[in-house]
Amino acid sequence: MARPRLTAVRGVRDVLPEESKRWHGAERLAREIFARYGYGEIRVPVFERTELFARGIGEETDIVSKEMYTFEDKGGDSITLRPEATASICRAYVQNGLHNRASVSKLFCIGPMFRYERPQAGRLRQFHQIDAEVFGSVDPAVDAELIVMLMEFLDEMGVDGLALQLNNLGDKECRPAYAAALQEYLREETKHLGAEIAERVERNPLRFLDSKDPDHQEIIARAPRIDAFWNDACREHLTSVCRLLEIAGVAYEINPRLVRGLDYYCLTVFEVTSESLGAQNAVCGGGRYDGLVEELGGPPTPGIGFAVGVERLLQLAGEKAPAQNEEPQVYIVALGDAAQTQAFALAAELRSQGIRTERSFGGGSMKSQMKRADRSGAAFVLLLGDDEAAKGVVSVRHMNESRQTEVKREEISDYIKFNI
Template structure:
């Protein structure tokens, strides 16, 4: 019986890998422009890290984590997101001792037990950045600008940037009370999850996707009206910086994000052509997270972009690059004596930086030439037993059909002129 892949996972086949490499290269190129360095953390961490870092009342922790006990009896969780893991590495390896802010980026798989749908899997991939050590709004603006820059570099221009401030521990209690007062008489009509959130984390009710809860929370007090002076100044200055950078944004008072560690800035970038599942990027400031994970009070901000969602957007808009997979040279050995010479030529071509291949299945000459066409080879290099004796090779230009016999020693010079120039 054939064993299929687990539900919610997807094999990335060779023909699709080129698209992933294209997206990942764009991410690395943009991060390099902004001075962000790559960090790679393990795909699993101690469960406690996510309980403390993400928040025990979040949907991720309560419903979506892949958690198990290892053979040593330790509770281990496949990472559902990477900010907490980066913070752990930041502290464990004393990256805070370097010149702040620490600018880091990551690309890799995350794991959440969620209902699979278009662009949403149980193993999914994220590109994200984290900047730790700077508390002013300028770093917020840079992080948001980097996210937009990356998406626009890929050709996604119909972007909607949504912005909010979720306050800080000083001003949030006032808003929490105002929101609870507004929702109290509607509590019985809220969904089960929102009833549970009412005491533990009422801000999450604004993030509920249930249509009934969305309607009941309409007209709720806005966090922006309860901000302390520091948060208010931060938010005002951020909007000025984004405007100066030419970034349009929409104020969304319901944007609270799904993680407990956010403070002050919260943002989301949507790509309208995706329809209902239009969010491609989410992020915000987390000034208390590093302290929560055992470090000194250190401000931080970051974002995560779902690469499956980005790939879906590029496919829908026909923005993915053409993948040719063409060869520079296809080598055809004719006869047993020619096999060794052909294989040596193949190795020399690859060592010189040319893409080259040959038949390994014992096909006929006609079938080998068809294979050269299938691989879109620019040249076919034919070596028979006679050519082995004379040290020559027959070279055919697969586009023009022109053929010539040259010394094997001169083939690299010819290719350097006609392929690399």
């Protein structure tokens, strides 16, 4: 096949109307459910100063060190296309003084993210996330409520076969001790694995626990576990979250080896995975980031959030995804020149009444127009021809019932509205 000269760049894709219906369905469901939990939508820019992500996500993370779309703008500032939403939302939270408006702020955000990675199943360079964040409380009930909301959303999306994994990464006190113990262990155990692994162990030892290499699994299995390092506060926090999830009837699994790729996480972290996604099996990841707002120049403010990958979510939901119905409700078939003008006016009238209306353009035989009408998905076909014009009526065909009736021209809008 001869390729067009101009194609979309690697790792991005077009969403066509047929698929868009599902995006709308997912977004609408998210807005509806999140509103029930008291969340308001925040829309933040898709680009920020590079420094925001460097400080927020962590210089040592792969995202910041090699996956960002960074460029210099005409004013000489270093700008980056957002690789995730949390840093931007924190920035907006501080900049707009949201901490002064309420003790707890619940925000969500939907939009594209950008990471320069090699594309594969479930991984694009521009992808979309549905993101929710809560600022201002360390109460484990906030963690639990957030997770309950997430699982309710995923459930109503029609996705099943999901596993919720939960862990506690420790706080300022116990996490460093764990990281040091793990690093020491890994330095010894991975000596023979080469420079690349050694560098990873130095940069971010927790990340090694995520490795899929079969040769690493035994080392990981024998590695020190975070649960042995938890202080009382961390242990109690996790226990409380678990108890509340049980009350809500949310199934979960504690995974003491669950880590996150972004530096800012602490305490509660979680991930929702599916077997049927391929290697990129996480449909949602999230956790607590109690130091982040302060790190970005705001007052000390605890926070917790999650991000759902929209492409992965829709892939999982498949046919069961709640699609927004955007098909025409009425299709107008017009025969003859005079009828074309009438069709134009009739379409305008129906649309002004809020009825989704499509018509056949460019004429064509009755048969071909009917075919197009059928394919449009409209439940009603309105026929305009010489016979109808002479009688001052419109023939209304009920496509699903294969029956047809004549309705007075001036009553047609009401007739359709009544029968829809």
